[in-house]
Amino acid sequence: MSSLFQTYSRWDIDIKKAKGTMAEDENGKTYLDFIQGIAVSNLGHCHEAVTEAVKQQLDSVWHVSNLFQNALQEEAADQLAAHSNGDLVFFCNSGAEANEGAIKLARKATGKTKIVTFLRSFHGRTYAGMAATGQDKIKTGFGPMLEGFHYLPYNDPSAFETLKDEEGIAAVMLETIQGEGGVNPANTDFLEAVQTFCSDKQALLIIDEIQTGIGRTGKGFAYEHFGLSPDIITVAKGLGNGFPVGAVIGKKTLADAFTPGSHGTTFGGNMLAMAAVNATLQIVFQPEFLQEAAEKGEYLLALLQAELNGPFVKQIRGKGLMVGIECDGPVSHIISELQTLGLLVLPAGPNVIRLLPPLTVSKDELSSAVGKLKQAIAQHTAVNR
Known part of the structure; x- marks a missing residue:
């Protein structure tokens, strides 16, 4: 047993x-x-450059605390900012944790609490991640969910009409290609409606790139295929080529929402993870x-x-x-x-x-x-x- x-x-x-x-x-x-840990080992198992970077870091220092300066984090954040439309990065340990951070960031930055997500989406198994997910089976048996989420049909531009009079919307959160929901790419009309809705409501656009990011779709991030300008991007899976790591990438206009004491993590951004991230990104982001x-x-x-x-x-x-x-x-x-x-x-x-x-x-x-x-x-x- x-x-x-x-x-x-x-x-x-x-x-x-x-x-x-x-x-x-x-x-x-x-x-x-053709699973690779569910879109995790984007460079394949045991890639030489990533393996060597982690081995070298093992003999130096594994973990201290985010109370200290961390040059490896700075390098990784610079790479993510340089290859996205974001400016600032928070490192964590997983995709669910990244999405949790994104929801907190959107609510704190806007002073609003409502989040629009989509049916058949998947955003993780923490309480905020489950609440954001548009699949009832993920939530069964866990009691009341975090409040404030609206679920619209995916790829339906007209669906936003149902929320045209809704106030207090902090963000729209979506995958440009739904992974767990059936590998469903968004269509152009739908994404244009998303961008217009965000503009009209002064809401942030959160793109969940947990499965689609770090080169998986042939671009650094899948949102680049569609000409979107997300305010917040979440990444994990392929970020460390198998080493557990996640990140929230945000525009500099959100800096005042994440200040000392507002959010944190014990293990996020530790040296071993950052060694894996830097080695991975140096390869993946090559044109x-x-x-x-x-x-x-x-x-x-x-x-x-x-x-x-x-x-x-x-x-x-x-x-x-x-x-x-x-x-x-x-x-x-x-x-x-x-x-x-x-x-x-x-x-x-x-x-x-x-x-x-x-x-x-x-x-x-x-x-x-x-x-x-x-x-x-x-x-x-x-x-x-």
Whole structure:
């Protein structure tokens, strides 16, 4: 009997070793890993530069306190500010913690309390994160949620009409591509309506880049595809290439809201995390690297469209190397079959297969993965005719 709380429905796979795109289980079976910790190891498992940076820091100092100066934090913050439209950074430990900080920052900066979010969104499992999430199943059994959240349909520009007379709106919070909600990219009309609504209500725009950021979509941040100007950006997952770390990025106009004593963290921004972040960002934010990731994403989407053209596949969507394959029925059995074939993928809801390969994946590996997908889907449809 396990001593762990059973908060996860775990697969019967125990990964013991991983490098780049490949992972190996306790039995020596190898897999193409198109999960990468759920869009975490964007440079692939055990990337040499990140590994070396953390090793060097291990022999120096791990952790002191945020009461001290931290040159590694300054370097990481400079990189994030230089490659986003933000100016100031707060480091924490996870995506949920980053979103929690963003909500606190928006409320304190505006003096207002209401936050607009969207159905099928996912913003974490803390109380503010759950309250912001537009999925009831995340909240079941936990009692009253944090008040002040309004949930609108995603990709529906007209939905803002329902809030045209609402006062006290501090911010609109959204993912430009919903990850857990099915890999749903926002459309242009919808995002224009978001920006207009924020302007009309003098509300802040919070973009949750936890899953989409740090090169995942072929740009440093996914909001760049859409010409948005967020006031607050949250990042985590790919930020440390596997080391637990998150960040809130904000415009300098918000500086007075986060002053000494207003927000804090014991472990956030510790030296080991910052060593991993700096090594990761120095690679990911190179223009050539991002361009190559974008090209691989286009290659993957084109290949999927060409090969998975049967009636069971309803839609293939995404940007860069964040792809969802919506199917005409549950995909859990297909995901299990893919594990047998040596490919690790995720669901994004019951009917969507989600692909999140590392940005360092090769075109040969992408082709191999598509071949396995084609085989597994063909087997599934043959059995279920």
